Amino acid sequence: MSEITRxxxxxxxxxxxxxxxxVYLAGQVGDPAADVAEQARGCLANVDRLLAEAGTDKTRILTAQVWLADMADFAAVNEVWDAWVPAGQAPARAAGESKLAAPEYRVEVLVIAALP
Incomplete structure (x- = not known):
């Protein structure tokens, strides 16, 4: 039986x-008091931190889901995302609009990554 680490x-x-x-990450959010771009940066910083703790990094992300409270924020989040993803390392990704856990949250990111 394969080991599961949490x-x-x-x-x-x-x-x-x-x-x-x-590595399967729970949905990551940023500071709910921040604007959507800063929330996106916070989400991605949490992704970086958790992937490092798991022993991998963003170059090994297989798939990502980006949930937005309002698709009007799509371009702003994409600008942050595009600056964060290493060139040539973009994962498969989906983005959609969804009601998030609290109305202050404007973006949530979930990723699945491979270990080295």
Whole structure:
């Protein structure tokens, strides 16, 4: 049986789960008091931190989901995303509009990455 490792586990969820060479992150959000671009930067900083804790990095992201509270923020989030993703390393990605956990949140990012 393959081992399952959980990082930053709480009562409801873990921030990351590692299994069979794959890292699954919970949805990451930024500072809810910030504008959407700063929230996006906060999401991606959390992704970087969790991937490092798991032993990998953003060059190994396989897929990403970007959830926006309002698709009007799509261009602003893409600008932050495009500056963050290493050239030639863009993962498969989907983006959509969804009601998030609290009305102050404007963007949430989920990723799945491979371990080296």
């Amino acid at each position: 990082l930053e586990t709480g009562t409801r969820m873990s921030q990351a789960v590692i299994h069979n060479g794959t």
